[in-house]
Amino acid sequence: MKEVKADINSSTEEKFKEAARIVFTKKGYAAAKTRDIAEEAGLNLALLNYYFRSKEKLFEIVMAENLQKLFAFLAPILNDTSTTLDQKVDNITEKYIDMLSANPNLPLFVLSEIRTNPERFAKTIQLDSYVMKSHFMQQIAGKKKGMNPVQFLISFMGMLIFPFIIRPVFQTSGAFKEEAFAQLIEDRKKLVPHWMKLILE
Amino acid sequence: MKEVKADINSSTEEKFKEAARIVFTKKGYAAAKTRDIAEEAGLNLALLNYYFRSKEKLFEIVMAENLQKLFAFLAPILNDTSTTLDQKVDNITEKYIDMLSANPNLPLFVLSEIRTNPERFAKTIQLDSYVMKSHFMQQIAGKKKGMNPVQFLISFMGMLIFPFIIRPVFQTSGAFKEEAFAQLIEDRKKLVPHWMKLILE
DNA sequence: GTCTATAGAGGGATAGAC
DNA sequence: GTCTATCCCTCTATAGAC
Numbered sequence A, B: 001m002k003e004v005k006a007d008i009n010s011s012t013e014e015k016f017k018e019a020a021r022i023v024f025t026k027k028g029y030a031a032a033k034t035r036d037i038a039e040e041a042g043l044n045l046a047l048l049n050y051y052f053r054s055k056e057k058l059f060e061i062v063m064a065e066n067l068q069k070l071f072a073f074l075a076p077i078l079n080d081t082s083t084t085l086d087q088k089v090d091n092i093t094e095k096y097i098d099m100l101s102a103n104p105n106l107p108l109f110v111l112s113e114i115r116t117n118p119e120r121f122a123k124t125i126q127l128d129s130y131v132m133k134s135h136f137m138q139q140i141a142g143k144k145k146g147m148n149p150v151q152f153l154i155s156f157m158g159m160l161i162f163p164f165i166i167r168p169v170f171q172t173s174g175a176f177k178e179e180a181f182a183q184l185i186e187d188r189k190k191l192v193p194h195w196m197k198l199i200l201e
Numbered sequence C: 001g002t003c004t005a006t007a008g009a010g011g012g013a014t015a016g017a018c
Numbered sequence D: 001g002t003c004t005a006t007c008c009c010t011c012t013a014t015a016g017a018c
Helices: A012-027 A034-041 A045-052 A055-072 A074-078 A085-102 A106-116 A127-132 A135-143 A149-172 A178-200 B012-027 B034-041 B045-052 B055-072 B074-078 B085-102 B106-116 B127-132 B135-143 B149-172 B178-200
Strands: none
Touching: A012 A034, A012 A045, A012 A055, A012 A106, A034 A045, A045 A055, A055 A074, A055 A106, A074 A085, A074 A127, A074 A135, A085 A135, A085 A149, A085 A178, A106 A149, A106 B106, A106 B149, A135 A149, A149 A178, A149 B106, A149 B149, A149 B178, A178 B149, A178 B178, B012 B034, B012 B045, B012 B055, B012 B106, B034 B045, B045 B055, B055 B074, B055 B106, B074 B085, B074 B127, B074 B135, B085 B135, B085 B149, B085 B178, B106 B149, B127 B135, B135 B149, B149 B178
């Protein structure tokens, strides 16, 4: 079914996946045409179906990797019983901002697709075990008695993710240059942990 | 859902616009079919083109009203020179959460469409005059010398908007019931202003 | 494995009767 | 103003040559 080539990253299959990442992320599933993807990959349209059978299948593969990027590496941090709450906040902030800086369009793309087609994700996302009942959440509950830990979680995630979501607005309105935005993001590595600790005190 | 008097709200044109709001918001521009909209409106497909000439035109009308809802009522609050910074924070929080509760899918829909087609919005959004240089931003700059007011603005907006954006994730993952989410949102009317004032101290 | 050509369905838009 | 029928282009997917 699949021929193993010398260089994985330049294989036909990988070219399609990379092109699909770009086109899907830019336009969304419905507006992305298989022709766009083939052109972006510099390859023939028929080959796309030869390798992936359908647009839908290719999308599922790309999206699975995106979800992996967004959620997977959080689990071990959230459930590390050897770190304090403050250390977790520092750690997550640093790692998440770096990851999002490398993939700035990921959050809005993933969230858009979940919104327009929730059924597709119903089985994929398992917040309950890894996040909602994590050591991290228990630490929050222990630290600040009156507070609902979910409130803190949503606020913290929002502090990290929202700037990337709102970026297109600043960009198209001309209110912000690319470099100014990058600097603003970088500054948040210090600001966000500081603020979140204020909230927890 | 909308049960107002005869004339305007039950006119054919208004039925299409209401149906378009629903279908566009649910599926996004590209995935929404004009046939879906006509069916949702309980009207004939040909009539859609008779009234709006094209799918694109109908979308522009609906989106203009959405942008109005999202941004317009902020301007007078942000530029009210008779209120303190704290009052503005309270005021915006209350009004914005109410508006978003009534239109929970609005933010993600609008942001998705801006992302997939930024050109369409380049002229529409004028952050500069009404927001970036507002009395609100000047008050922040005056209150907390070292801080970039934009950092505060993004964080504040994120605190208000992000829960609505992330909701589909909690919903599809089954981690949250509808009522639990509504309560969580309601609680934020108190929490968010409290937190934002901590950050400003 | 890679190509050209095309089948076949979907969907935006219009003609024309009433 | 509202309908039915239909045009016609676009897009996914496949057949079949090489």
